[in-house]
Amino acid sequence: MKQYSMLHLWGIYLLREDISLGINEQITLEISIDVAILQSGYAFASPLMQGTFNAGRLRTTAKLAQQYGLGVEIESHQGSSTDYEIALLQNYLAQGCIDGYQYVPTAYFLGNYESVARSKKACDLLQKYTSSICIEPTFISNAKWSWTKNPNIQAKIGVSSDMRPSGIRINWSPKHKYWFGRVVVEGFIAMNNNSIWKMLSSTEIGAKTWRDEDWPSTLLPFSLLPLEKILSIRVVFIGSSWLPSLANEDLIIEQIPNGIALQASTGAPYRISPSMFSYNPQYGDTTMKTLSNFSRGLLTDGQWSNGQWEPTMSVDWLDNTYTHSYIRIALDFTAIMNINEIIVRLHGGSYGSINWPNTARLLVSSDCVPFSSYSSSDCTVKSYPCTDRIITGSKNTDQGGLLLFKVSSSFRWAKLEFQPNAWLMIDEVQAFVNGNDISHLVNYYFLTPPTSKPVSSSDGAYLDDGVRLNDGAIAGVLGPITGWMKSELRTITIDLLINGNIRETSVWALIKPDWAISPP
Helix, strand or coil, X not given: CCCCCCCCCCCCCCCCCCCCCCHHHHHHHHCCCXXXXXXXXXXXXXXXXXXXXXXXHHHHHHHHHHHHCCXXXXXXXXXXXXXXXHHHXXXXXXXXXHHCXXXXXXXXXXXXXXXXXXXXXXXXXXXXXXXXXXXXXXXXXXXXXXXXXXXCEEEEEECCCCCCCCEEEEECCHHHCCCCEEEXXXXXXXXXXXXXXXXXXXXXXXXXXXXXXXXXXXXXXXXXXXXXXXEEEEEEEEECCCCCCCCXXXXXXXXXXXXXXXXCCXXXXXXXXXXXXXXXXXXXXXXXXXXXXXXXXXXXXXXXXXXXXXXXXXXXXXXXCCCECCEEEEEEEEEEEEEEEEEEEEEECCHHHECCCCEEEEEEECCCCCCCCCCECCECCEEEECCEEEEEXXXXXXXXXXXXXXXXXXXXXXXXXXXXXXXXXXXXEEXXXXXXXXXXXXXXXXXXXXXXXXXXXXXXXXXXXXXXXXXXXXXXXXXXXXXXXXXXXXEXXXXXXXXXXXXXXXXXXXXXXXXXXXXC
């Protein structure tokens, strides 16, 4: 240090992105940590980065950092070399002024140094931020909404010519906790000298919303055709028992791309011809080979193991974040019934990486097959969380058990949805009406194929995984995608399984000319 007389040792920076026992505990006891920084991960898991975080993630991070006395990390994806990445950085900095972390210890992850150094916009934003100048967000907050209640809560706002709405974000707070219901976003759309109200997006607010935090947010993204102009936006809150108390500050108008809205076909089965995916299951039966018919198989054969896993009794899926994050099974009860309970018999305990799922829920409808939580006037969907998990037998870590869904609702179609943790092994699905087992009436359809072996590829094509083209997510980067060469002709067939009204369709494709990627 003697040769650097003007350099003073302020501290040592420990680059660890977790807090766990062992080395971190030892360092804390022997050295002590003066400043800890919380990161949100928003820049790397936003909708167009194939993630699930919206800009509300920054607000949630700020609330947690304030609660625990932490700083907040500013993150930049790939050095903010594109307009979208600059918009993400802009929101990080804007939220710092809104919630106050602009004035506390901060860490910066700027990605590729050369990229951020070449981005004048990014450098200008950072220079202003570090000079204590507030940065304007890309979103619009505290807009003047018109509120009514009759009987549901409605908020309405006019859209000026300088606004570019791409979604509505709802910022929840502890006073809203455990409100369950449905939110619908509608737009008054002008196109070809005609103006109509059109549903833009809808979602259900359930247990998943409140599971992890006190300050969650819900994003309802939407997209318009090039010739469509949105004149007004209406947000409707439909509650099952009580209605939340909301104000202007709780509704945010997003203006950067945030993905696409769930639709009636989101999650529906499809096939590509010629095939790009081989349904060659490693475990379980093969009813997913039939595209247009529900079937019966291992999940309704009346046989299961109460104890350890038996490979001949179960249908199995291996979690793979690069293909699908949810396992979905559609059910058909052949007629509308007042079903009280649904039981899923499965296995867990960590033996052989066989674990209980992270989450489980049930979607039901009398109008349509509920592929997703999308709900409309001609397809009402209700959601029910798993109410209990019971272990029926075990041998160390190799356990058998069941998941209970208390329903008490009349419906014909249902969908079981699981977020797996490594292997998901299901033996049986049962349904009950007033305590009577009606499992012999249950037909099912694998919306997510069991773990399979893809066809081999010698031409370097981006193979399909059987669910990617209808999972409700689009990519703004070159990640796990489905693609083929321009000389190839392929047909995609989507099956809604029952008759329905189709008003419009859309196809989303990547455009990256310097990589020779173009839409059809």
